[in-house]
Amino acid sequence: MTRLLGTLRGSQPVARFQRCCGLFPAAEQSTKGGFGEASAEGTREGGTCNGAGALRAPAALWRGLPNGVRSRRGPQGCSQQYVVKNYFYYYLFRFSAALGEEVFYITFLPFTYWNMDPSVSRRMIIVWSVVMYLGQVSKDLLKWPRPLSPPVVKLELRTDAEYGMPSTHAMAATAISFSFLTATAQCYQYPFELGLAAALVFSTLVCLSRLYTGMHTVLDVLAGALISALLLLFLSPAWDSLEHLLLTNPFCPVLSMLVPLLLCYKYPRLDYYSPTRGDTSTILGAAAGATVGFWLKHQLAAPGPPRESMQLGIPLLSTALLGGMLARFLAGILLVLLTRWLMKSLVLGLLAHHYKFSREDLEARRRLEVEVPYKFLTYSSVGFSATVLVPVLHELLGLL
Numbered sequence: 001m002t003r004l005l006g007t008l009r010g011s012q013p014v015a016r017f018q019r020c021c022g023l024f025p026a027a028e029q030s031t032k033g034g035f036g037e038a039s040a041e042g043t044r045e046g047g048t049c050n051g052a053g054a055l056r057a058p059a060a061l062w063r064g065l066p067n068g069v070r071s072r073r074g075p076q077g078c079s080q081q082y083v084v085k086n087y088f089y090y091y092l093f094r095f096s097a098a099l100g101e102e103v104f105y106i107t108f109l110p111f112t113y114w115n116m117d118p119s120v121s122r123r124m125i126i127v128w129s130v131v132m133y134l135g136q137v138s139k140d141l142l143k144w145p146r147p148l149s150p151p152v153v154k155l156e157l158r159t160d161a162e163y164g165m166p167s168t169h170a171m172a173a174t175a176i177s178f179s180f181l182t183a184t185a186q187c188y189q190y191p192f193e194l195g196l197a198a199a200l201v202f203s204t205l206v207c208l209s210r211l212y213t214g215m216h217t218v219l220d221v222l223a224g225a226l227i228s229a230l231l232l233l234f235l236s237p238a239w240d241s242l243e244h245l246l247l248t249n250p251f252c253p254v255l256s257m258l259v260p261l262l263l264c265y266k267y268p269r270l271d272y273y274s275p276t277r278g279d280t281s282t283i284l285g286a287a288a289g290a291t292v293g294f295w296l297k298h299q300l301a302a303p304g305p306p307r308e309s310m311q312l313g314i315p316l317l318s319t320a321l322l323g324g325m326l327a328r329f330l331a332g333i334l335l336v337l338l339t340r341w342l343m344k345s346l347v348l349g350l351l352a353h354h355y356k357f358s359r360e361d362l363e364a365r366r367r368l369e370v371e372v373p374y375k376f377l378t379y380s381s382v383g384f385s386a387t388v389l390v391p392v393l394h395e396l397l398g399l400l
Contacts (some may be wrong), residue, residue: 008219009144015151017211021093022086025153082153089212096209097156099202100169102282107329110336110386112180114328114394117187122243122294124179125383127235129287131175131228133263135168136280138227140268144220152214162276167216170224173206178232246291247298256291257380260284264372273366281375289380293387328399332390339385343378 007013018024084090098104105128113121144165147154177199185192207225210216216224235242246252264281348359351374357364364370394400 005219008222009217011147011149011152011217013218014147014211014214014216015153017208018153018214021089021212022084023090023153023212024083024085025150026081026083082155092205093209093212094155096205097169097213099206100172100209105286106336106382107333108176110332110390111325111329113387114332114390115325116184118294118297119243120180120183120187122246123183123239124176125287125290126242126246127175127179127232128172129260129283130235131171131231132168132283133280134227134231135166135171135224136276136283137268138166139163139168140270140274140276146220147214147217149214154214156213156215162274164216164220165223166227167207167210167220167224169210170203170207170216170221171228173203174225174228175232177202178229182232182236247295252295253292256288256295260288261372261376264376265368267372277368278366278371278375281372282379285376285379286383288376289383289385290387291383292380293384296388297391324399327397328394331393331397331399332386335390335393336382336386339389340378340382343381344374347374347377 109121109125109128112124139162142165143163146162146164181195181199184190185195203225207221210221211218246256261284264277264284267277267280348365351370352359352364355364355367355370357370365374391400
């Protein structure tokens with residue numbers, strides 16, 4: 001078992017998966033006579049890019065890359081050339097990796113809230129925030145490095161400053177897809193097998209994308225998916241009681257803001273700056289604001305029939321239905337983005353005035369007393385706007 005875990009934690013299985021999918025380091029291809037000397041001039045420098053040993057080459061080299069050779073430049077001058085021989089897998093897994101990024105969360109989660117039963121998005125947002133917090137903290141406590149490069153090709157650079165175990169992409173994909181499945185199964189009538197297949201395909205693609213992009217070992221991905229699966233099994237039986245508590249308890253708004261904010265301030269400290277604390281503050285802030293919005297909407301709503309009597313079939317798609325969904329989404333996302341822009345400017349301006357630093361000072365913005373309130377307050381406003389202000393806008397525009 002120890003030997004198996006050691007293999008799954010290694011970089012070689014990731015490199016073999018990349019080669020099977022047609023992704024190669026350019027240096028490796030040049031040694032086989034594929035591209036002459038262009039990519040062979042780079043020097044391997046150990047200890048850079050999270051121990052990546054990435055290729056570093058003269059500036060002139062990057063201006064004259066052979067056909068089929070791509071390059072990726074990261075922080076601190078870390079650069080790596082790679083060759084794509086199968087563009088189907090390349091675009092498939094790059095798109096799948098984007099399903100675990102902020103752009104997906106800030107669109108898909110609000111979309112479900114504005115166009116489906118609110119209980120679906122409530123469950124996804126709460127579960128997503130819990131698994132992401134556990135995953136981010138686990139990374140900085142375990143401090144397991146990401147796969148080494150070489151032999152792995154790394155296609156992403158921002159997250160390379162973070163540790164690898166567990167994969168939060170795998171955790172979020174598993175949590176969102178299967179919480180969506182269980183929540184919609186309670187609200188809508190549709191073939192459960194179809195929903196199960198969709199959840200498996202979604203989570204599998206995101207998990208495999210973390211291997212293809214070279215950002216996680218096999219063990220990182222398996223551990224992330226397993227942690228989310230166990231958490232879902234633990235939460236599912238108690239979800240109805242937990243949801244009732246979140247919607248009816250008078251202390252919910254205060255606790256929903258104070259507890260996540262305290263967790264952000266008590267985030268594990270590292271010897272160097274990592275974006276994990278800021279990302280965690282963003283996630284918990286958005287979930288906190290949304291939870292306050294859920295509570296307020298429930299207090300203002302008229303009593304309705306029990307959920308068992310509201311299970312509906314999925315309506316047939318029509319031009320009017322799709323147009324309404326698109327209109328609600330566009331109006332909502334514009335208000336959300338406007339809220340985000342206004343709050344970022346306001347909160348950062350107040351913090352810069354209070355702590356006497358320039359708004360363009362990146363190092364000052366990374367300090368604990370600045371980064372946590374900046375991210376948390378901005379995105380808690382975004383979450384509140386998406387759950388309270390956007391539905392009011394929809395009503396004013398006649399989109400409900």
